[in-house]
Structures are given as C-alpha cells and as structure tokens.
Amino acid sequence: MPIVPTKIKLAAGNNTLSIVWSDGHLSVYPYRYLRDKCPCATCAQSGPSSPMEAGPFPILGQKPLRPERAELVGRYALQIYWNDGHSSGIYSFPYLRELCPCAECAGSQAGEEAAPRAS
Numbered sequence: 391m392p393i394v395p396t397k398i399k400l401a402a403g404n405n406t407l408s409i410v411w412s413d414g415h416l417s418v419y420p421y422r423y424l425r426d427k428c429p430c431a432t433c434a435q436s437g438p439s440s441p442m443e444a445g446p447f448p449i450l451g452q453k454p455l456r457p458e459r460a461e462l463v464g465r466y467a468l469q470i471y472w473n474d475g476h477s478s479g480i481y482s483f484p485y486l487r488e489l490c491p492c493a494e495c496a497g498s499q500a501g502e503e504a505a506p507r508a509s
C-alpha cells in the first residue's frame with residue numbers, strides 16, 4: 391500500500407507545512423525548503439540559489455514566502471500555490487516523503503523506497 395498524506399496542514403507554525411502520513415509519520419517542511427525543492431521545470435532550471443525571490447516584477451516590499459493553498463492532484467501529488475504566484479510545482483507524495491527533513495528519514499535514505507517510479 392502506498393504511503394499517502396492523511397492530513398496536510400499549510401500553516402503549522404514557524405513557517406512550516408506539516409504532513410501526517412498514512413503510516414503515522416509526521417513530516418514538517420519549512421516553506422523555504424519546500425520551495426527550494428520545487429520540482430517544476432522553471433525552478434529545476436534556475437536552481438535554488440538564483441535571485442528569483444521577487445519574481446519577474448518587483449512586488450511591493452517583500453512578503454515572506456508562503457503557500458496560499460495546496461491542492462491534491464489526483465491521488466498521488468500535491469500542488470502548492472505560493473503567495474508570489476508560483477504554482478507549477480507538483481510534489482508527488484513519494485517525492486514529498488523523500489524530502490522529509492526529520493532525523494529519522496535523513497538517517498534511512500537508502501534502500502526500501504528506491505522503487506522505480508512509473509510516470
């Protein structure tokens with residue numbers, strides 16, 4: 391059985407998004423971290439440290455980056471709509487789970503989850 395999110399909380403506090411998984415695991419992602427890992431073509435090309443903070447146009451001041459909302463894409467992914475208008479990043483559940491920054495997951499990266507991805 392695939393591991394899927396059972397609970398997604400956009401504003402979990404401290405600028406984080408939290409996901410409770412069907413196996414009971416809790417993942418807490420800082421917004422900035424999630425955005426850096428955005429899998430869309432644009433972000434993949436420009437890399438995490440490009441000066442795209444404010445987008446193509448300077449916006450009034452600089453709002454702290456945060457997701458406005460997130461939508462499920464079918465049963466396999468989460469699409470995040472950022473407050474700067476960016477929304478093309480579609481985070482598949484296995485990808486999100488891989489990204490889990492907790493110590494437990496960081497320590498068990500190898501093995502198991504390496505199933506080939508059907509796309």
Ligand SMILES: [Zn+2]
Pocket residue numbers: 428429430431432433434476478479
């Ligand atoms: Zn992106």
Ligand SMILES: [Zn+2]
Pocket residue numbers: 415416417490491492493494495496
């Ligand atoms: Zn974890």
